[in-house]
Amino acid sequence: MQDEQLLRYSRQILLPQIDVDGQIKLNGASVLILGVGGLGSPVSMYLASSGIGKLVLSDPDMVDLTNLQRQIVHDTPKVGMPKVESAGETLLRLNPEITVTMIPTKLDEATLLEQMQQVNVVVDCTDNLDSRLLINRVAVAARKPLVSAAAIRWEGQISVFQPWLGENPCYHCFYGKAGGIAQTCSENGVVAPLLGILGSMQALETIKLIVGSGETLTGRVMLFDGQAMEWMGFKLPRDPACPVCGGIVRERNPSA
Numbered sequence: 001m002q003d004e005q006l007l008r009y010s011r012q013i014l015l016p017q018i019d020v021d022g023q024i025k026l027n028g029a030s031v032l033i034l035g036v037g038g039l040g041s042p043v044s045m046y047l048a049s050s051g052i053g054k055l056v057l058s059d060p061d062m063v064d065l066t067n068l069q070r071q072i073v074h075d076t077p078k079v080g081m082p083k084v085e086s087a088g089e090t091l092l093r094l095n096p097e098i099t100v101t102m103i104p105t106k107l108d109e110a111t112l113l114e115q116m117q118q119v120n121v122v123v124d125c126t127d128n129l130d131s132r133l134l135i136n137r138v139a140v141a142a143r144k145p146l147v148s149a150a151a152i153r154w155e156g157q158i159s160v161f162q163p164w165l166g167e168n169p170c171y172h173c174f175y176g177k178a179g180g181i182a183q184t185c186s187e188n189g190v191v192a193p194l195l196g197i198l199g200s201m202q203a204l205e206t207i208k209l210i211v212g213s214g215e216t217l218t219g220r221v222m223l224f225d226g227q228a229m230e231w232m233g234f235k236l237p238r239d240p241a242c243p244v245c246g247g248i249v250r251e252r253n254p255s256a
Contacts, residue, residue, distance in 0.1 A: 001027075005097070009051050022211035023051060029210045030054035032115055034107075034135055035125035036087040037061070038190065039149055041073035042199030043123055043206070048091040048098055050207060055091065056115060058103040059083040070192040109138060116142040121206050124148040125199070129175065136161065136171035137244050145218075146171065147205045149198040152188050154226040156198040159236065160205050160217040163245035166252065168219040169238040170245040194226050 001020060006013065009023050018026075029052050033040050036059045044055060061083050063074045071083075078086040084102035091100050107115065112135070116122055122144045124135050132148065139146040140163060148171055149158040163170040201222075208214045223232045240246055 005051075008095075008097075012050065017213035018211055022213065025211050026051045026207065027053045029121070030056065030119040031121045031123060031206060032056045032058065032119040033123045033125060034058050034131075035127065036071075036073060036083045037067065037125065037127065038070040038192075038195035039127075039151065039199040039202065040087070040123075040125035041071045042196050043125055043202045044087055044091055045073055045094060046200060046203035047206060048095045048100075050203070051095065052098065052206075052210075054099045054101065054119075056101045056103065056119060057084045057087055058105075058107055058115070059087075060104060060106040070190065070195045072196070109134065112138045113142055116144050119144065121209050122146050123202055123206055125202070132171060133175070140164075140170050140245050140248065145209050147202045147209070149202050151194045151198045152190055154191055154194065156194055156224045156226070157221055158198055158201050158205070158217060158224075159221040160209070160219075162218045163238070164248055164250055165218065166250060167238050169236045170242060172244040173239040173242045174221070174236055191226060194224075197224065197226075 001024065012018050013020055013023050031047055031052050033044050033055060036044055036057050044057065047055060063078045063081050063083055063086050065079055067074060068076060073087045073090045074083065082104040084104045088100040088102045091098065116138055122139050124132055124146060126132055126135065136146060143164055146161040148161060150156060161170050162168055205216055208216050220233055220235050
């Protein structure tokens with residue numbers, strides 16, 4: 001590593017769980033971020049500043065004035081700009097050492113699989129159930145760790161899905177029977193800092209997965225109540241009959 005890199009990342013290199021070797025892993029890693037809105041904003045900014053070498057941003061939307069209350073990777077002059085371009089400009093100003101790939105279109109299943117096969121971790125920052133189920137299905141097929149979160153009103157949740165490890169579930173085990181329930185911020189509202197809390201946790205889980213440190217949320221879900229300021233966590237059961245992960249070959253879970 002060059003002296004400037006050692007200085008830029010010095011505060012996390014000081015952590016024994018990261019050190020220089022971990023920082024090298026981060027610098028060499030690539031992450032696919034699906035959605036650069038309320039969750040994708042803090043995810044992308046913290047991963048960029050932490051030195052993830054390549055960020056792939058996918059979002060078909062344009063920046064709208066209503067986004068700015070919570071989507072902090074964008075600002076007022078960028079209203080009307082494609083979100084991936086707006087976010088890419090911000091991230092490269094934050095850390096010009098990284099590479100940002102911008103995909104301003106909605107990915108179909110085949111293209112999504114192609115993109116996932118080229119990265120280390122997939123981060124789901126979308127805001128509707130149908131997209132999350134598709135992303136999960138493709139992540140299972142690609143065997144890529146999926147860091148998923150959702151936030152609405154004053155509540156949020158986060159988990160990590162790696163169903164090929166041990167008896168861990170996939171997202172479909174958790175939500176596959178919920179149907180097309182309309183639970184979006186545009187319809188129900190959301191308090192802005194909630195997205196920062198959940199998005200920051202997604203970034204943290206992604207870093208842990210890449211450096212191989214600590215215990216991730218694989219097989220567990222954390223629920224957050226912003227009104228009560230309380231966290232609740234529980235283990236997620238695997239559905240043996242799950243049409244997405246029920247028949248996959250499973251490996252021994254190293255954390256078991």
